[in-house]
Amino acid sequence: MADNSADPTAAALGEPTLEEQIAAYQREFQDLDPQVEKVVSALSRLNRRMNVAYSRQTSELGISNAEWEVLKALVLSGAPYRMGPGELAKRLGLTPAAMTHRIDRMVTESLVTRERDESNRVRVIVELTPLGRERWLEAMRLASVFEEGLLQDLSSDERATLGELLTRLLIRVEHAQPDAGGRLTDLD
Amino acid sequence: MADNSADPTAAALGEPTLEEQIAAYQREFQDLDPQVEKVVSALSRLNRRMNVAYSRQTSELGISNAEWEVLKALVLSGAPYRMGPGELAKRLGLTPAAMTHRIDRMVTESLVTRERDESNRVRVIVELTPLGRERWLEAMRLASVFEEGLLQDLSSDERATLGELLTRLLIRVEHAQPDAGGRLTDLD
DNA sequence: TGTGTAGTCTTTAGCTTCGAACTTTAGGTT
DNA sequence: AACCTAAAGTTCGAAGCTAAAGACTACACA
Secondary structure, eight states: OOOOSSOTTSOSTTOOOHHHHHHHHHHHOSSSOHHHHHHHHHHHHHHHHHHHHHHHHHHHTTOOHHHHHHHHHHHHTOTTOEEOHHHHHHHHTOOHHHHHHHHHHHHHTTSEEEEEOTTSTTOEEEEEOHHHHHHHHHHHHHHHHHHHHHTTTSOHHHHHHHHHHHHHHHHHHHHHOTTTTSOTTOOO | OOOOSSOTTSOSTTOOOHHHHHHHHHHHOSSSOHHHHHHHHHHHHHHHHHHHHHHHHHHHTTOOHHHHHHHHHHHHTOTTOEEOHHHHHHHHTOOHHHHHHHHHHHHHTTSEEEEEOTTSTTOEEEEEOHHHHHHHHHHHHHHHHHHHHHTTTSOHHHHHHHHHHHHHHHHHHHHHOTTTTSOTTOOO
16 A cells, blocks of 8 residues: 555554554544644554564563563562562562463573572562573663663753653552552452 | 552552662663663553553453454544454554454454455455444543543643654654564564 | 466464462461 | 461463464466
8 A cells, every 4th residue: 555665764564653643543533632642642652662672682682571571570679689479470460370480481491599488488489590680681781772772862851851751641640550560450 | 668658659569669660770780871761661661551541441341452452453544444354463563363363252242344355355354343433432532531631740831742752752763663563573 | 277476364283371269378366 | 276367379271372384365477
């Protein structure tokens, strides 16, 4: 249909541009503020592109995006890089069952260790290995290059403005959903 | 660390605040621009909260998020609301196999119809039913209320600024990934 | 006309996740 | 002490996704 052979800013495969998408929303659903829709659509599309980029990076390193998320949670928890499966599951928005299997895989790859907490034998402790920490560092190096590139067209002032506006959105939505640290369908 | 027992803006379940998360990144990975990290972390967290909200809404209507995405693509394609499974799969970032099954389910729920294209019998035409269009409308009504609430703290000027900054990010990343209309792992 | 080739779905097998039942441990109650 | 309840993980079966192979159609070329 559309001939996109020449314009590299047009998305491939007939994907509509942001403007076309907003126009389509106006056409099909009139009582919609175009300003609001522009922000929301841009957020949604941006997030998809970022996920594409992160997936490419992690697969280069021989780990999955799922594993990267676990490594990230453990590192951000600070030394000694330990968390329980349940806490990890909440942080990542997974069921405990999924977390069990994910940890299984990561243990066999030596990214983490799993052992019982001897002071409270119901609990399990998942701990980052040096290899896991190294993989996280490699992933962070790739991610930070990508992120810097993503923002390269914005001045320092613009970056600050964007960060502040996004933070205000986040505060609003986290206030409205104080419980949504859990998985998507876990509500009320 | 932080005592969040009283402050409703603090996320539940010990999830770190945005500031705590950025501080943790600084601690674990020094060569990271805090301004960049703030924007990226806010984007990531915002997206997760938005997905939570959309999932709640669609489940209220008795459809899944997956089905809502198909309805959305069909409606935005414009009347007569028809697309091929392959095109839908590309738009949604799925494999054709997954699209086949997803359409199966939606046909049994009378959200769409599926028939062969008689002018080219290799092709299949997926068409929105009146019921499917009605479900999409109901979902849009809920979504637009949520989206308006999300932006309620921003003035019109701020909304415009945010939309413009996000669009510049999107242009940058779509330029860098002209092929990423496909699924996440489909690269190069 | 016959054959090759490319394009468009569908089918199959394996993996990841979820929901729900189950096991084990800790702590309170009588 | 014996029991009850709650909490933390694991196991089990069903659902959805991917990758790869298969089936069918259209079109080009000899």
